[in-house]
Amino acid sequence: xxxxxxxxxxxxxxxxxxxxxxxxxxxxxxxxxxxxxxxxxxxxxxxxxxxxxxxxxxxxxxxxxxxxxxxxxxxxxxxxxxxxxxxxxxxxxxxxxxxxxxxxxxxxxxxxxxxxxxxxxxxxxxxxxxxxxxxxxxxxxxxxxxxxxxxxxxxxxxxxxxxxxxxxxxxxxxxxxxxxxxxxxxxxxxxxxxxxxxxxxxxxxxxxxxxxxxxxxxxxxxxxxxxxxxxxxxxxxxxxxxxxxxxxxxxxxxxxxxxxxxxxxxxxxxxxxxxxxxxxxxxxxxxxxxxxxxxxxxxxxxxxxxxxxxxxxxxxxxxxxxxxxxxxxxxxxxxxxxxxxxxxxxxxxxxxxxxxxxxxxxxxxxxxxxxxxxxxxxxxxxxxxxxxxxxxxxxxxxxxxxx
Amino acid sequence: xxxxxxxxxxxxxxxxxxxxxxxxxxxxxxxxxxxxxxxxxxxxxxxxxxxxxxxxxxxxxxxxxxxxxxxxxxxxxxxxxxxxxxxxxxxxxxxxxxxxxxxxxxxxxxxxxxxxxxxxxxxxxxxxxxxxxxxxxxxxxxxxxxxxxxxxxxxxxxxxxxxxxxxxxxxxxxxxxxxxxxxxxxxxxxxxxxxxxxxxxxxxxxxxxxxxxxxxxxxxxxxxxxxxxxxxxxxxxxxxxxxxxxxxxxxxxxxxxxxxxxxxxxxxxxxxxxxxxxxxxxxxxxxxxxxx
Numbered sequence: 001x002x003x004x005x006x007x008x009x010x011x012x013x014x015x016x017x018x019x020x021x022x023x024x025x026x027x028x029x030x031x032x033x034x035x036x037x038x039x040x041x042x043x044x045x046x047x048x049x050x051x052x053x054x055x056x057x058x059x060x061x062x063x064x065x066x067x068x069x070x071x072x073x074x075x076x077x078x079x080x081x082x083x084x085x086x087x088x089x090x091x092x093x094x095x096x097x098x099x100x101x102x103x104x105x106x107x108x109x110x111x112x113x114x115x116x117x118x119x120x121x122x123x124x125x126x127x128x129x130x131x132x133x134x135x136x137x138x139x140x141x142x143x144x145x146x147x148x149x150x151x152x153x154x155x156x157x158x159x160x161x162x163x164x165x166x167x168x169x170x171x172x173x174x175x176x177x178x179x180x181x182x183x184x185x186x187x188x189x190x191x192x193x194x195x196x197x198x199x200x201x202x203x204x205x206x207x208x209x210x211x212x213x214x215x216x217x218x219x220x221x222x223x224x225x226x227x228x229x230x231x232x233x234x235x236x237x238x239x240x241x242x243x244x245x246x247x248x249x250x251x252x253x254x255x256x257x258x259x260x261x262x263x264x265x266x267x268x269x270x271x272x273x274x275x276x277x278x279x280x281x282x283x284x285x286x287x288x289x290x291x292x293x294x295x296x297x298x299x300x301x302x303x304x305x306x307x308x309x310x311x312x313x314x315x316x317x318x319x320x321x322x323x324x325x326x327x328x329x330x331x332x333x334x335x336x337x338x339x340x341x342x343x344x345x346x347x348x349x350x351x352x353x354x355x356x357x358x359x360x361x362x363x364x365x366x367x368x369x370x371x372x373x374x375x376x377x378x379x380x381x382x383x384x385x386x387x388x389x390x391x392x393x394x395x396x397x398x399x400x401x402x403x
Numbered sequence: 404x405x406x407x408x409x410x411x412x413x414x415x416x417x418x419x420x421x422x423x424x425x426x427x428x429x430x431x432x433x434x435x436x437x438x439x440x441x442x443x444x445x446x447x448x449x450x451x452x453x454x455x456x457x458x459x460x461x462x463x464x465x466x467x468x469x470x471x472x473x474x475x476x477x478x479x480x481x482x483x484x485x486x487x488x489x490x491x492x493x494x495x496x497x498x499x500x501x502x503x504x505x506x507x508x509x510x511x512x513x514x515x516x517x518x519x520x521x522x523x524x525x526x527x528x529x530x531x532x533x534x535x536x537x538x539x540x541x542x543x544x545x546x547x548x549x550x551x552x553x554x555x556x557x558x559x560x561x562x563x564x565x566x567x568x569x570x571x572x573x574x575x576x577x578x579x580x581x582x583x584x585x586x587x588x589x590x591x592x593x594x595x596x597x598x599x600x601x602x603x604x605x606x607x608x609x610x611x612x613x614x615x616x617x618x619x620x621x622x623x624x625x626x627x628x629x630x631x632x633x634x635x636x637x638x639x640x641x642x643x644x645x646x647x648x649x650x651x652x653x654x655x656x657x658x659x660x661x662x663x664x665x666x667x668x669x670x671x672x673x674x675x676x677x678x679x680x681x682x683x684x685x686x687x688x689x690x691x692x693x694x695x
Contacts, residue, residue, distance in 0.1 A: 013586045020501055024494030027560065028514035030553050034521065037532040202428035210422055211429075219429070221682055226436050228607070228674040230614020232643040233667050236650050237439050240660075270432060300418035321520075328522025330617040331643075335651055355524040355617070362528070362621055367536065379528040383521060390520040394513065 038383055041376035045160070049152045050174045050370060056138045057172065058122075058147040060130045065089040069153045071165060073173035076133065084131065097125070097134040115140075123147060135172045155370075160377065166341040166352075168361065168371040176374045180343045182381070184258075184351035187344040188333065189326040191262025192269055196322055199266075200273030201315065207274070208281040209303050227271035235335030238264040243336055250348055256338030259347040264332045269322035276321060280314020281307055317393045324389040328382060330355035354378050440671065447668030450661050456669070459629055464649050465658035469666055474631055475544075475639030476673075479619065480612050482548025482635070487556045488605060495563025495601075500589050519557035523617040526554050531621040543636040547623025554618055555608045562604025566597040599688035603681045610677035614670055616643040642670050 050070040051057060057073070059065060065088055068076075075081040076094055085091045102111060102118065105125060111118050119142035126134055126147035134147070141149070152173050153159070163177015207219055238260055247255030284307045292302040308315070338350025339360060358375050365371035405413065454468060461467030494511075502508040530550030540546040570593050578588040616624075624644035632639045646666040649659040 009584070013584065016586060017497075017501055020493050020497035023490045024497040024502070024511050024560075026490050026494065027518045027556055028511055030556070031514045031518050031521075033533060034525065034529045037529055037537075038525070041528075041532055199428050199432055202425045203432050206425040206429040210425060219433070221678065222433055222436060224607075225675070225678055226432075228610050228614075228678055229439070230616070230643050230670050230674065232614065232616045232647050233443070233670050234439075236646055236663060236667050237443065239650055241442065267435065274432075298414055298418050300421045301414065303421070324520060328524065330522065330524040331647060335647070355522060358524050358528065359617060359620055362531070376528060376532070379525050383525050386520050386522055386525075387517060390517050394516060 034383065038376055038380045041373055042380040043377070044368075045155055045176065045370060045373040045377045046157065047154050048370065049154055050176065051152045052172050052174070053369065054138050055135060055172060056141060057150040057152065058126055058134045058136070058141070058145075059150045060126055060132055061146070061148045062130050063089060063148065065150065067151050067153055068173075070155075070159075070173040070175050071163070071177075073152055074165070074167065074170050074175055077135075077172060092131045094133050095129055095131045097129075097132050099136040099140070160374075164343060166357075168365070168374055174370055174374075176370070178354070178378065178381075180341050181352055181354050181357055181378070183343055184337075184341075185327055185353040185355075187347075187351055188258050188261045188265060188337065188353055189323050191258060191347060192265035192326040193319060193323050195262060195266030196269040196273055196326075197319055200270050200318070200322070201277055203270070204274050204277040204281055204318075205303060205308070208278050209299070209307060223271050223274050226267070227275075231268065231329060231331045232335075234264050234268055235332035238332060238336040246348075252348060254338060254350065256336055256350050257348050258337060258344055258351045261333050261337035261351070261353075262347065264336055265326040265329055268329060268332060269325050272325050273318045273322045276318035277311065277315045280311035280318065283314070284310040313396050313399070317396050320389055320393050320396075324386050327353075328355060328386055330359045334359050354382050358382075443664060443667050443671060447664040450665030451668060455665055460627065460662075463655055463659075464627060464645075464662065465655045466662070469642065469645060469662070469669065471628055471631060472640040472642045472645040472666070473669070475624075475641040476613055476643075478544050478632060478639055479547050479551055479623065479641060480609055482544055483551035483555060483612050484605070484609065486549055486552035487559055487608075491556050491559025492563050492601060495560045495567065496589065496594075498560070499564050499567040500585075500593065515557045515560055518553070519561070523554060523615055526550055526618040527621050529553075530618060535622055541636060542621075542623055542625070542638045544623055544632060544639055545635045547619045547639075547641075548635075550618045550622045551612050551615060554615065555612055558608050558611065559604060562607075563597075563601050566600030566604065567593060569600065570596045599684055603684050606677050606681045606684070610674045613673045613677075614643050616641075616647055619644060642666055642673075646670065 051073070057068070063084070065084060068087060072081060072087050076087070077096065081087060082094055083091065084094055102121065102125070106121055111121060119140045122134065122136060122140055123142055123144075123146045126132055132147075133150070155176055160176055160178060161182070162179055163175065164179050165175040165177045166180060167175040203219075203223075207216055211219065242260050242263055243255035243257075245255070246252065246257055246260050288306055288310060289302055292306045293299075297305065333353050334356040337352065337356065339352040339356055340350035341352045341357070342349070344351045358378055361371065362375050365375055456468060456473060457470050458468035459470055494515075498508065498511065502511075527550065530546055530553075534540045534546035534549050535542060538546075574592050574596060575588055578592045583591070619641055623638055624641050625638040626640075626648055628638060628640050646663055649666070650656065650663045
């Protein structure tokens with residue numbers, strides 16, 4: 001080989017190594033981009049008023065009320081709160097005024113064909129009614145407005161996480177409280193793991209300790225297939241088989257319940273739990289098992305006194321990853337849980353999870369609106385939960401290796 | 404205090420109970436899977452015909468076929484594999500053959516693991532924000548394929564790494580001993596041996612991609628499109644999304660049930676085929692390597 005040839009070869013080798021390196025950075029880059037984009041959209045939700053964009057709430061100047069919360073606004077417009085006293089004002093009935101109501105007080109002529117006098121009339125009307133709460137588009141607020149704009153409390157982290165009401169399209173002030181969604185997600189995932197862990201662990205123990213080679217060679221592809229079935233097919237199966245079954249067995253008005261979600265998610269979490277805990281069980285050194293058998297323990301005693309304790313960190317990892325899988329699952333849950341945003345109290349009622357909320361509502365949320373941002377904020381939460389779980393699992397398994 | 408004989412009996416009885424329980428529970432898992440497959444197979448097989456697979460949906464998707472959804476799903480599979488396979492295999496090679504144990508390598512591995520753990524709906528949100536809106540691809544095959552590709556990337560990297568790891572070091576040493584460079588060794592010795600396992604991983608990831616719904620909800624999937632895509636900037640229908648809409652949100656849920664069973668069966672058949680193919684490959688090449 002001559003010198004120049006070797007030189008080009010070396011250059012080529014360097015270049016190809018660069019290309020390989022660049023390819024390997026794509027995943028890290030992707031995670032970084034996901035963080036940036038999720039946050040850019042999601043954090044926009046906070047420190048904004050939840051009142052519909054381009055609209056304002058206004059009251060009479062004499063009214064002592066300084067600020068309302070989104071929840072209060074909703075209750076007022078739903079007529080659940082009818083007195084200013086309940087929101088910190090004086091004892092008088094709240095007089096609701098929407099923009100269309102202007103024609104109850106003024107003729108079309110007075111308002112003008114191009115609504116040119118509307119701003120002036122609104123201002124006068126609000127000035128004349130001391131108990132009024134008016135809701136109208138912001139561009140009708142004239143320069144020397146005689147009323148007082150009433151701010152609605154901005155969305156804070158606390159309100160977002162602990163708020164119980166999720167009415168993202170409520171009019172005039174949307175409610176972004178995700179407590180019920182978080183609890184719904186946890187509720188279903190815990191149910192799923194309660195179903196999946198016993199079955200998964202039993203199957204893993206059976207496969208690694210009891211079954212012979214032939215049975216194992218049959219079970220492995222079966223588990224792989226179980227993992228391969230699309231979530232939407234699980235959801236469909238749940239919809240046509242499990243949901244009606246639950247409805248009949250428990251005699252419910254609807255079968256779309258947390259229980260249906262937990263069962264389907266449990267099945268979907270099985271492959272994760274089985275493969276990881278089986279791997280963990282298999283790492284138990286043969287010498288340990290043989291020592292146990294030599295001491296007179298039989299196979300079952302060896303399993304639960306030696307093999308399972310030895311594999312316990314792997315089994316923990318399997319359970320945690322199973323929960324993570326269940327929490328992030330979207331389609332199957334969306335199809336079988338009924339999606340009612342209420343705080344769960346039983347397994348026989350509809351619940352709504354974070355992923356299902358995103359999937360169901362993002363299509364209808366106008367881009368860059370509050371609702372859109374709220375859904376991205378939900379995505380951030382989901383992202384963080386799974387990220388933390390992943391780090392926890394990697395920590396658990398790395399500790400095992402070193403220990 | 405129990406006598407030794409009683410104790411031994413108890414021990415035996417416990418073991419018998421435990422073994423029966425574990426066997427029974429494993430059996431339940433298997434029976435559930437076969438029930439699910441059987442149920443959809445029996446309800447769906449009557450629906451599937453050449454006509455069903457190659458004609459357009461009709462009458463509000465209550466009759467006709469699922470041709471555009473099949474084509475759409477194939478476009479998405481092809482697009483995402485085209486994107487994820489080269490990058491995935493290359494980074495698998497880098498991680499196993501080139502990277503030295505260092506912070507950088509651990510970081511990349513951790514990030515790959517994390518990417519694998521992110522829920523698919525978050526990929527959907529991300530894909531919508533980056534590809535559809537920021538880069539301006541719109542709801543398109545391109546945006547959907549890239550989103551799905553990112554989702555499968557960690558799987559492909561991991562299978563490539565595993566495949567390379569299973570190549571015995573003696574092959575590498577023999578190659579070096581003959582005077583081959585590092586790159587020659589990787590290209591001419593390690594890769595050919597690992598290739599069957601890499602391809603197996605690729606086939607399995609095709610099965611995975613074909614069924615993903617959440618990532619395509621907001622990046623490409625169309626509720627109903629009477630025409631086939633003509634460019635990568637077109638929207639398409641896709642099998643999993645089609646199954647979702649006709650079984651939940653359509654106006655004629657009852658009437659389109661038969662189509663839903665048919666669509667579910669087609670999805671399951673795709674997964675079954677990819678799994679069978681992967682297993683067959685594994686068996687075939689597994690034997691071949693042993694013989695050599």
